[in-house]
Each structure stands twice: as structure tokens, then as C-alpha cells.
Amino acid sequence: MSRGYERTTRGSKRLFTRANEVFAGGINHNARYYAPYPLFVSKARGEHIWDEDGNRYTDYWMGHMALILGHSPKIVVDALRAQIANGTHYGMGSSLSVELGEEIQKAVPCAERLRLCNTGAEATMYLVRLARGYTGKRTVIKMAGGWHGYNTELNKGVHSPFDRAESAGILQEEQEHVKTVKFNDLDAAEREVKASGGDAAVIFLEPVLGAGGCIPADRDYLKGLRELADRTGTLLAFDEIITGFRVALGGAQEWYGVTPDLASFGKIAGGGLPLGLVAGKKEILSLADPVKKEKFVSIGGGTFSENPLSMAAGLATVRHLRRRAKEIYPALDKAGKHVRIGVDEAFREAGIEAHSTGIGSLFLTHFGPEPASSGEESSEDKPMQKSYALSMMAEGVFILPGHPGGISTAHTKKDLDELILKSGKQSEYLGRATK
Ligand SMILES: Cc1ncc(COP(=O)(O)O)c(C=O)c1O
Structure with missing residues (x-):
């Protein structure tokens, strides 16, 4: 899956090579590194970010979940x-x-x-x-x-x-x-x-x-x-x-x-x-x-x-x-539930066990058995989360590998439905990845 990613993100790869000559590990926040190299962003607006190569992504990382109104409201x-x-x-x-x-x-x-x-x-x-x-x-x-x-x-x-x-x-x-x-x-x-x-x-x-x-x-x-x-x-x-x-x-x-x-x-x-x-x-x-x-x-x-x-x-x-609290928070809650339930169902239909956790507009999809309420993960979970996030990037959806996502008021129902649909499409690849 990383081959698809590397084909479309050559500009990010070039910048990461340069960044490695400047910054320890090429990054300035450890969570931002993922293999083979992270995306470098050139602009952001609403629910979208664009990478160095001009590819557009629907963003669910939202600046470490700091952006509840989307980018540059x-x-x-x-x-x-x-x-x-x-x-x-x-x-x-x-x-x-x-x-x-x-x-x-x-x-x-x-x-x-x-x-x-x-x-x-x-x-x-x-x-x-x-x-x-x-x-x-x-x-x-x-x-x-x-x-x-x-x-x-x-x-x-x-x-x-x-x-x-x-x-x-x-x-x-x-x-x-x-x-x-x-x-x-x-x-x-x-x-x-x-x-x-x-x-x-x-x-x-x-x-x-x-x-x-x-x-x-x-x-x-x-x-x-x-x-x-x-x-x-x-x-x-x-x-x-x-x-x-x-x-x-x-x-x-x-x-x-x-x-x-x-x-x-x-x-x-x-x-x-x-x-x-x-x-x-x-x-x-x-x-x-x-x-x-x-x-x-x-x-x-x-x-x-x-x-x-x-x-x-x-x-x-x-x-x-x-x-606007009375309208914003119930809508974000509804959006979060829709994603958590929808993504899990999409995977289940494809024979992959997935459990999305979170409350309100927060979500993280776990793979394998339901995660313990203490937060201990199964061994297959993190590698699968990483593969899933990378394969979603190739579909124009950005989830920081292994990290929760946050829905903003800029995300539309169409964005959320696409997230669910595209997650389902990754089942085939992820299914193979587990075998
Ligand atoms: C729960 C929690 N506490 C503290 C921090 C640290 O905040 P900062 O990165 O602004 O130092 C974070 C950052 O992600 C966090 O998620």
C-alpha cells in the first residue's frame, strides 16, 4: 500500500529528505512521523488539506484535533x-x-x-x-x-x-x-x-x-x-x-x-x-x-x-x-456516532472485526477484538491502524496513522459518508494484510 502512497507524494518525500538534514528525524513533533515518510502540507481550508504535490485530502487530524470549526474559518x-x-x-x-x-x-x-x-x-x-x-x-x-x-x-x-x-x-x-x-x-x-x-x-x-x-x-x-x-x-x-x-x-x-x-x-x-x-x-x-x-x-x-x-x-x-452550542454539539455528536457505527459496519460486512471508539466528534478505529476499557491494545491493532490510515490517504482522506480523528463543523454529511465508504473499500487490502 505504501507504493501507492509513494507514487502520488513525491514532493513530500523530497521535502522529508531535506527536512532530515535540518531537523532530528525530519519532524518537529514525534507523532507526526509515520513510515515511509509523512505528508508535507502546502495549504488548508475548511475540511481539506493539500499536500506538497497538490493532492487534496479530507482532513480528520485537524491540527492535532485543535480545529473544531475546520481550517481557517x-x-x-x-x-x-x-x-x-x-x-x-x-x-x-x-x-x-x-x-x-x-x-x-x-x-x-x-x-x-x-x-x-x-x-x-x-x-x-x-x-x-x-x-x-x-x-x-x-x-x-x-x-x-x-x-x-x-x-x-x-x-x-x-x-x-x-x-x-x-x-x-x-x-x-x-x-x-x-x-x-x-x-x-x-x-x-x-x-x-x-x-x-x-x-x-x-x-x-x-x-x-x-x-x-x-x-x-x-x-x-x-x-x-x-x-x-x-x-x-x-x-x-x-x-x-x-x-x-x-x-x-x-x-x-x-x-x-x-x-x-x-x-x-x-x-x-x-x-x-x-x-x-x-x-x-x-x-x-x-x-x-x-x-x-x-x-x-x-x-x-x-x-x-x-x-x-x-x-x-x-x-x-x-x-x-x-x-451556537445548542446546534453545534448535537450535530457533532450525531456525526461522530454516524462515523463510528458506519466504519465498523463497513468493515464487518467485509469480514474484518473493527471497533471505533470515542465520544462526541472523536473517533479511532481499532482492529481485532474490542479494545479493553483500560485502553490496552491487541498486538494486531496498531499495525492495522497504520495500514488503514495509509491506504485512506491514497483515497484522499487524511487520518494520522494510529491517532484519533476529530470531526469539525466544516465536515459535511457527504464527507462522512465518503469516509465510511472508502473505509469499506480498504477491507479487501486490510483483510489480506492480516493473513
Ligand atoms: C491530552 C493531552 N494533554 C496534553 C497535551 C500536550 O499539549 P501540547 O502539545 O500543546 O503541549 C496533548 C497534546 O496532544 C494532549 O492530547
């Missing part, structure tokens, strides 16, 4: 045009950042206060520091398969066998107080809180494991974690960097009806420009107030934090989502 482009004329970077606050903060406060249940930064990894780093500063405890309990960005401490237990640092150069000591437990297993969390001997600062998880397989939490599990945290003086925190403003206006905390003490956001909140933020209870976030004398938690640097371009793009996006 008019409201964001207009807001950016207006802002560029007034300055691209102030290094100071502005009405834009206050207005964006107020929009987020209105939308997100836990957001009594927030602090803005530039990336998700920064937000998760701040969140851990706040949790420890507030509780005076050290242990962070995270999930096997949980991904929180290139945050040194949390770069542990992301990939199977889930018990080690993800990188050379990270000291064991730096992760000594980070413990990994099985997702969707309340007893495992309870055991770890107990084992900490009163030292558990925070239970921190993605309500839908993202890079860990697009596996949703069970509602009762999250309710159980809330109760466990309250009972033991531990904070509960959600990483909503994927789910925030995507599964509901108020994120997964609204979807599940469970309000955490702290949450990290990014992606959609920046409307397609860099943004991260940590939100939570006023009494916790107030520790970051620089006039605070006691228990001051030092977070919130960033030369480019609250830069007016991210603020303008984020504000235009979040405001639009809030004003």
Missing part, C-alpha cells in the same frame, strides 16, 4: 486580520485576554479562575505544581496510557508496558512521585491513594484517553474518583486538552457531570493558534497570585503568553461555540 481569519493591524505581540494584558478568560469561565464548570500559557505541556506542568503547592503532598496518580504532553514528570507510563520513563534523559528521581494506574479501574486508584500513605496530591487523567486509544472513561468511574478524592483529601484533575470545547462546550466535565478541582486545556481554546491554560477552583488558583506571601505557587511565565493573536483566535472560536 472566516470568523477566526477576520479576527486575526483585524488584530494583526493592531499588533501581534504586546507582552502585556489586553481586553482580549480578559474577554477570552470570561468566555471560558462561563463555559467550563470548574473554571472559577484560570491562568493562560502557550502549550498544553506547560498547562499540565502548572497543574501538577498547583496541586502539590495547594495540598502540600507529592504523589501524582496518572493513568496507564495517559498522555499529558512532553512534561518531564508525566512522561511516564504512556506506552505499554506502562511502567517506565518514555525517554532517555529523564531521571528516575524526577518521576519518583508519579504513579501510574489502570484507567477505568477505581480499585486500582483507591489502592494507589492508600499506598501513598496520605501523600496523594492529585489524581490526574484524561476523561477520554486520547493518544492512549480514544477510550472514554465510564461515568461511574469518574464519579467514583470524585468521591475517592473528596474522601482522602486528594485533588481530582482532568486533562481536557483534547476534550475541552470538543465533546461539549464545557468539555468532558460537562459531558460526564463530574467537576474536577483543576483542569488543563489547550487546542480548541486557542482557535488554531498556540494556547494552553490551567483552570480550577479559586482557592487553588489564587496560590499563583504573585502578591501572595504564603504558599505562593510560581507558574505562568511565557514570553508569548496572552499574545493578542492567540487571544483573538481563541475568543472568536469560543464565543462562536458558546453562542
Whole structure:
């Protein structure tokens, strides 16, 4: 299948060769590499991207799922045009950042206060520091398969066998107080809180494991974690960097009806420009107030934090989502269900067992037995996901191999039907690939 890909993507291959002479591994985000080489994009609009060779793809990667309104939506482009004329970077606050903060406060249940930064990894780093500063405890309990960005401490237990640092150069000591437990297993969390001997600062998880397989939490599990945290003086925190403003206006905390003490956001909140933020209870976030004398938690640097371009793009996006929430989120839910059910059926009809996971507009198709609710994958799953994504690229559909897809408001019913139809067409090839 890679031969078909290579025939039509020679420009990307040439750029990848050059990129390899400039960047380590030819890429600037590890998730963006896939064999034989990744596509290089020349432009994007609506639900489409075009590669270096001029091939058009219906895009379901959507900028790491940051683009819920599609590429370059008019409201964001207009807001950016207006802002560029007034300055691209102030290094100071502005009405834009206050207005964006107020929009987020209105939308997100836990957001009594927030602090803005530039990336998700920064937000998760701040969140851990706040949790420890507030509780005076050290242990962070995270999930096997949980991904929180290139945050040194949390770069542990992301990939199977889930018990080690993800990188050379990270000291064991730096992760000594980070413990990994099985997702969707309340007893495992309870055991770890107990084992900490009163030292558990925070239970921190993605309500839908993202890079860990697009596996949703069970509602009762999250309710159980809330109760466990309250009972033991531990904070509960959600990483909503994927789910925030995507599964509901108020994120997964609204979807599940469970309000955490702290949450990290990014992606959609920046409307397609860099943004991260940590939100939570006023009494916790107030520790970051620089006039605070006691228990001051030092977070919130960033030369480019609250830069007016991210603020303008984020504000235009979040405001639009809030004003149109009643129509946007039910439509995205319906689209997500249609894809998850339709793709699985298309494969099943062709004799291939497939299970698409996700909630709302998120989806990831797994191959082989139904994935465990803890997110552990079968051995055939990842290679099949990669073959599937590559064969879909040859059909003009872009899914980043092995990663979840996100539907945007720019995708039409015709796009979704084509995704299903084209998935079915890959059955023959994938069927052979398994034998
Ligand atoms: C759940 C989750 N947390 C944190 C991050 C890190 O965000 P960033 O890539 O902006 O640093 C990501 C990025 O994909 C993510 O999916």
C-alpha cells in the first residue's frame, strides 16, 4: 500500500529528505512521523488539506484535533486580520485576554479562575505544581496510557508496558512521585491513594484517553474518583486538552457531570493558534497570585503568553461555540456516532472485526477484538491502524496513522459518508494484510 502512497507524494518525500538534514528525524513533533515518510502540507481550508504535490485530502487530524470549526474559518481569519493591524505581540494584558478568560469561565464548570500559557505541556506542568503547592503532598496518580504532553514528570507510563520513563534523559528521581494506574479501574486508584500513605496530591487523567486509544472513561468511574478524592483529601484533575470545547462546550466535565478541582486545556481554546491554560477552583488558583506571601505557587511565565493573536483566535472560536452550542454539539455528536457505527459496519460486512471508539466528534478505529476499557491494545491493532490510515490517504482522506480523528463543523454529511465508504473499500487490502 505504501507504493501507492509513494507514487502520488513525491514532493513530500523530497521535502522529508531535506527536512532530515535540518531537523532530528525530519519532524518537529514525534507523532507526526509515520513510515515511509509523512505528508508535507502546502495549504488548508475548511475540511481539506493539500499536500506538497497538490493532492487534496479530507482532513480528520485537524491540527492535532485543535480545529473544531475546520481550517481557517472566516470568523477566526477576520479576527486575526483585524488584530494583526493592531499588533501581534504586546507582552502585556489586553481586553482580549480578559474577554477570552470570561468566555471560558462561563463555559467550563470548574473554571472559577484560570491562568493562560502557550502549550498544553506547560498547562499540565502548572497543574501538577498547583496541586502539590495547594495540598502540600507529592504523589501524582496518572493513568496507564495517559498522555499529558512532553512534561518531564508525566512522561511516564504512556506506552505499554506502562511502567517506565518514555525517554532517555529523564531521571528516575524526577518521576519518583508519579504513579501510574489502570484507567477505568477505581480499585486500582483507591489502592494507589492508600499506598501513598496520605501523600496523594492529585489524581490526574484524561476523561477520554486520547493518544492512549480514544477510550472514554465510564461515568461511574469518574464519579467514583470524585468521591475517592473528596474522601482522602486528594485533588481530582482532568486533562481536557483534547476534550475541552470538543465533546461539549464545557468539555468532558460537562459531558460526564463530574467537576474536577483543576483542569488543563489547550487546542480548541486557542482557535488554531498556540494556547494552553490551567483552570480550577479559586482557592487553588489564587496560590499563583504573585502578591501572595504564603504558599505562593510560581507558574505562568511565557514570553508569548496572552499574545493578542492567540487571544483573538481563541475568543472568536469560543464565543462562536458558546453562542451556537445548542446546534453545534448535537450535530457533532450525531456525526461522530454516524462515523463510528458506519466504519465498523463497513468493515464487518467485509469480514474484518473493527471497533471505533470515542465520544462526541472523536473517533479511532481499532482492529481485532474490542479494545479493553483500560485502553490496552491487541498486538494486531496498531499495525492495522497504520495500514488503514495509509491506504485512506491514497483515497484522499487524511487520518494520522494510529491517532484519533476529530470531526469539525466544516465536515459535511457527504464527507462522512465518503469516509465510511472508502473505509469499506480498504477491507479487501486490510483483510489480506492480516493473513
Ligand atoms: C491530552 C493531552 N494533554 C496534553 C497535551 C500536550 O499539549 P501540547 O502539545 O500543546 O503541549 C496533548 C497534546 O496532544 C494532549 O492530547
